[in-house]
Amino acid sequence: MNKTKVVYLVSGSRHTVPPNKNSPGVPRIIETLSINDTSSIRYKVISKYDESLRQKDYNHNKYLHINPTFWNRFFEKLLHYVPLKFKKRIFGYSLEDRIVYYEGIKRLIRKEKPDVVITFMHFELFKKLCKVYPKAKHIYFFRSTDLKLRLGKENIDFLLKNSSGFLANTKSPINELKSLTPKLKFPAETIYNSVNLSDFSDRISEDLSRQYRKQFNLLPNDFVIGYAGRLSEEKSLLELFEAIHYLKNKGLNVHLLIAGSLKIETTPNHHYYDEMINYAKEKLASQVHFLGWLPNEKLYEFYNALDIGVLLSKYSEGNSMFLLESLSMGTPMIVTRIGGNLEMITDGENGFLIEIEDVKKNLIQKLETIINNKQQLNTMSVNAINYIKQHHTNDIMVDKFNNFMRNFE
Incomplete structure (x- = not known):
């Protein structure tokens, strides 16, 4: 034997x-x-x-x-x-x-x-x-x-x-x-x-989405972007803020929910974080909402509230749990054309790929397209869930x- x-x-x-x-x-x-x-x-x-x-x-x-x-x-x-x-x-x-x-x-x-x-x-x-x-x-x-x-x-x-x-x-x-x-x-x-479907896909709920949004005075029809992860320059967060500010000046009411905390980061960038906070206070006071760190068992509530997620890594990206969990909740993603993102996202099907060069400009173009075409987003949401069920x-x-x-x- x-x-x-x-x-x-x-x-x-x-x-x-x-x-x-x-x-x-x-x-x-x-x-x-x-x-x-x-x-x-x-x-x-x-x-x-x-x-x-x-x-x-x-x-x-x-x-x-x-x-x-x-x-x-x-x-x-x-x-x-x-x-x-x-x-x-x-x-x-x-x-x-x-x-x-x-x-x-x-x-x-x-x-x-x-x-x-x-x-x-x-x-x-x-x-x-x-x-x-x-x-x-x-x-x-x-x-x-x-x-x-x-x-x-x-x-x-x-x-x-x-x-x-x-x-x-x-x-x-x-x-x-x-x-x-x-x-x-x-x-x-x-x-x-990989993801446990019972932790995410099985908890998709329009009622929960409305309840979660109410905490931030968001209406059911407000367009909500989400990000979870490190609060670092590498993730293009200031460029994301600038894109939302541009859309605000065009009359588009876009909100951003950010889950993350410097306290749990091994190499926190305090200077960059302060820049983010100051920019949000001065130009996006009612649109950027810092949620702090969220425990894993609470993330499904956060994902329920989103229309789309963003992962705008500049230098490298492996196999992001944030990306996979978002997709498993039917939340399509806008990601930079880099690393593991290319293996997860099929452009136009379960999300969008944008070039690293001039992230702000490329992000604005995608967001304007999506905000004006919610039907496409609904189709991509179904594709996102099916992708996870078949592969992750x-x-x-x-x-x-x-x-x-x-x-x-």
Whole structure:
């Protein structure tokens, strides 16, 4: 009889699994993939400890955590006095809590001796785990686009030499890897982000839309744009404000709901945020509504209130949960023609693609067209839901993941 393989899903993100109400998409994706043990594969997860776990009932044998022990706390305090350049040279990164967390993962992997290790997100962690326990088969789950730009040639060479598999949440990194090495020696697969339809599509409600809009004195026929995510320059938010101001001067009453908070961002841009706030106060006081951070279980209320969503990334975009969740609620999207957006949005069917150059001008043109043609928006809404049901449900992605893991049974 074949031995059951033990596969460790290791989160490079400093968020806990099982996820809590503050968790972004990655912990939810890891949890979704981890609950599908088979007769030949048993999954375990390593993630950072969080105090919310005290109130959570979960499988302690499946979900392992790097706990804040006395020695971990002491080590982190000690690192505070080590110059950044030395921390960078020794560990490859300089954030004290990340160093402590990753060193804890290394110790646990040495102790547990898994058959397969899948490292999510941080490549330096992948490299360390390959070195600390080379007997395991190591798989890297890349969660962005522009593989060569983000990893660099040296890291890609390491990946090609040491990896037993490669996963990505868009197609482009795999295509890029295959172009660099036409005869790829290990399996590679795209596992997109996914949504639970009962959390979103099943909660579409015109009554809820009206109730939510009333909080901001919005009428049922007001045109409402939505954005959820980081409040950064990269997302073209000031250009979005300027486009709404232009439409306001033309007599079009457009409102914007923004879900996000600097408090949960790892690298907040306070200067840019202040510019946004000041612009909104001076020119769009009654039209831009800052909602703050919204827990995952409340997002469906936000999506219900929208006519269209926007994701105007300037430099790169992977497989945005905001984009997928919006589509699953029947909310078409206007997105920049970049990265994973190109794989999700078919222009004119479930949303619109606009060029990165002159975002404001291109956005204005699309919004004017849509506001004057609500019927098109209704058709796109149906297309958006069907697209998610056919391509991005949890069940679809779990099946793809299970098929990929058969390579390691």
